[in-house]
Amino acid sequence: MTGVQDEVPQGLRKVMAWIHxxxxxxxxxxxxxxxxxxxxSYFRPEITQWMQPEMRAAPVPPERSAADAVRYLQTLAGDAAQWAIYLPDTRTAVTRAYVQDAPPPPGSPPKKRRPEIVIDPATGVQTTAxxxxxxxxxxxxxFQLQLPHPWGRWLAGLCGMFMLVAIISGVITHKRIFADFFLLxxxxxxxSWLDAHNVSAVLALPYHAMITYTGLITLAALYMPWPAxxxxxxxxxYYRAMTGEPPETPATGRAVPLAxxxxxxxxxxREWPGGRxxxxxxxxxxxxxxxxTVVRHAGDGMNARGATITYAGTDGRRLAASAPPGAGVATAGVMLGLHLGSFAGPAMxxxxxxxxxxxxAMVGTGLLLWTAKRRRPGAAPFLGLRLVERLNIAAVAALPAGMAAFLLANRLIPAGQAGxxxxEVAAMFWIWGGVAVAGWLRPARRAWAETLALSAVLFAAIPVVNAxxxxxxxxxxxxxxxxxxxxAFDLAMLAIALLLAFGASRxxxxxVPARAPRRRIERKEPAHAG
Amino acid sequence: MLAELCLSYCGMAALALATYRLRDLRPVPVGPLRAAGMVLLAGALAGAVLRLGAGQGVVAFLATAGLAGIALVLILSARPRVAVSPLLFAVRVAGATRRPMGTALHPDGASAGG
Known part of the structure; x- marks a missing residue:
């Protein structure tokens, strides 16, 4: 490492620090x-289950929930162009279906897109949850940042690209990666902020690099559409070449019941041993x-793009199956699987x-480090520093309050209320924004403590309100x-509340003014053991 | 998963002991300590690969090693002796199995307890 250090010119490291x-x-x-x-979102289906407390997961074999869904959709949208049916599994309690209507005859107004249909596997009809x-x-x-398509995904991609650059420039600019490996x-x-930023970045560096890169690659076809x-x-x-689904045949207009x-x-x-x-x-x-077309479960392997087999709807004849993916498609599928963690069991x-x-924590400590570096004791903070400090409070301390508000709203808004x-979504953003703005009215340090404390209280309230x-x-x-x-969900909420309360108390x-070091890790002693 | 977490944690603890001014806690000199750290981490990697196959095994190892490191750093920053105690305990157990029962344990390992 020291050899490498000597080779990197001081100028490069300075430039990288500036970029970073x-x-x-x-x-x-x-x-x-x-x-x-x-x-x-690693617990996306679990959060959904918690947010529909009326639903109790009742394991139903997939072929039965598939047949139930088809029976229900036939009564509801028998003349649709396409149904997409998501079967329940060990993590999802409901069957979800999306109906795509046939394009209207020319001249008539376009049909409205139908909302998602949620079917209770236990009853086989639309859920009342x-x-x-x-x-x-x-x-x-x-990844959409609540912005209209495609602007949210573009902005997320831009931020992801910045993140990738920040990772690389951060590694180059970090002088003592191995010497400070465990130092906090x-x-x-x-x-302290630099220590925390370094430690959270370096120890989990493979994860940070993986999640950033695979996130960008997942939306690569949007960011770089030209090859396709x-x-x-x-x-x-392009989609059919990727998935191996056969080309679409137009409807004949002759009615034949679905097999x-x-x-x-x-x-x-049967064709996928052990597969779902x-x-x-x-x-x-x-x-x-x-x-x-039957699609294999994304959790069956590292590749999250499941294999497909297509059957004729009239008699169940096997028409086609996706070929084993080529190197490119397999790589993209594995990267998607890594990003989503779809292959991971509960422990993983x-x-x-x-x-x-x-x-x-790495991003948060980085933001805090920016202000800690520029604050001068005794001097009034300049405008930019004040602005960054307030935005830091809005992002780091107030967002958890918004997320807690979303979960609380789920319990407090009457279950049958229209819209x-x-x-619930509005509650998340109004509370997030409101708490952030309220923080502007207080001195910065008070604002940090109070906003974090408020977030902690909101998270602690979730299990209470749920009960x-x-x-x-x-x-x-x-x-x-x-x-x-x-x-597990309620205990996790309490753990998050404790973490936020610890942050608020700190x-x-x-x-404190710099004091004599008292911790052992900082003590310099002559070597005597060994 | 738990075994790999323990191996990773002890491996990271050995590397930390070899790196820092924690000399009064060191059960063995820096060289063997560093080697032991590497061996323990390699053991965690081997365990994960044997259990999950090469692809998922490497992913699982990087995740467990990273989190074991984060946990170690957090405890080390507040209670250094507690943080490395699993490793010291392992060294004592290893020492005890190599010696006849009743003889004194590794002197440095014993002194670290006080």
Missing amino acids: GWLGLLAGWMLFAMFLTGTA RDTRGGEQFYRFH RWGKGQR RTNFPTPDA SVSAMVRAAE ASRLIVRHPGDAAATV RWLFFLLGLTGT RADT ITTDRGLDRTLFGDGDALFR AGRRP
Whole structure:
């Protein structure tokens, strides 16, 4: 390492530090929000389950939930152009379906897109559980930033690119990667923030690099559409080449009832040893040209793009199957799987979640370091420093309050209220914005402590409100063994509340003047052991 | 998963002991300590690869090693002796199995307890 250090000119390291500082600052606030909501998204289906407390997961074999969904969709949208049916699994309690209507005859107004249909696998009809975006909200926000398509994804991509540059420039500018590998010293102002930033970045560096790079690659076709545009006549042709689905045949207009989809799901699962079917795409249901494509579960391997088998809708004949993916498609699928953690079992998913929090901490400590570096004792902070400090509070301390508000709103808005899913989302952003603005009215250090404390209180309130408004509170789940998901969720909320409260108590302290080191790790002693 | 976390943690603790001014805690000299750290981490990697295959195994190892490192750093910053105690304990156990019962344990390992 020292050899390398000597070779890197001081100028390069300075340039990299400058790039790291400014790009990190510009993208930092968005990146913090992306990291935090993205980390929560590791538990996307679990959050959705918690947000529909009326639904109790009742394991139903996939072929039965598929047949039930098809039966229900036939009564609801028998003449649709396509149904996409997402089957329940060990993490998802409901069957979700999306209906795509046939294009209207020329001249008539276009049909409205139909909302998602949620089917209760136990009853086989549309669920009466409360309407909510569930974990999907954090997941979508994490790369669409609540902006209209495609601007949110573009902005997220720009921030992701900044992040990648920040990782590389950060590694180059870090003088003592190995010497400071385990070094974290508390209560020393700027030095402590630098330690925390270094440690959270370096120890989880493979994760940070992986998550940033795979995130960008996942949306590469949006950011760089030209290769696909040059090589394929239509976006549809590109999609079919990627997935191996056969080209679409137009509807004949001749009605033929759909054969049993249960048999097709069973046949597909027989072809994938140990594999699970996760999704059905039914084209032209009820027509002589109907096809049913069964998609393999993303969690069956590292490649998150599952294999597909397509059957004829009329008699269940096997029409086609996706070829084993080529190197490019396989790489893209594995990168998507790494980003989503779709292959991970429960233990691995918790590790990814904690690594995601580490990444969030890296971005947060980086933002705080920017201000800690520029604050001069005794001098009034200049305008830019004040602005950055306030934006830091808005991103780091106030966003958790908004996320907690989203979960609280789920319990406090009446289950039957019209438009409640949108009201939940509105609650998240109004509370986030409101808490951030309220922070502007207070001196900076008070604002840090109070905003973090408020976030902690809101998170601590989640299990309480859950216990009052549902019959699945901690008072019932803690010592029972039936409702592990609700127990784990509520305990996780309490753990987050404790973490935020710890942050609030540290932020509320007056900064101590540099004092004599007392911790052992800082003590210099002559070598005598060994 | 738990075994790999323990191996990674002890490996990281050995490397930290070899790096820092924690000399009064060192059970063995820096060289063997560093080697032991590497061996322990290699053991965690091997365990993960054997259990999950090459692809997922490497991913699982990087995740466990990183998080073990983060946990170590957090405890080390507040309670250095507690942080490395699993490693010191392992050294004592290893020392005890190599010696007849009843003889004194590794002197440095014993002194670290006080």
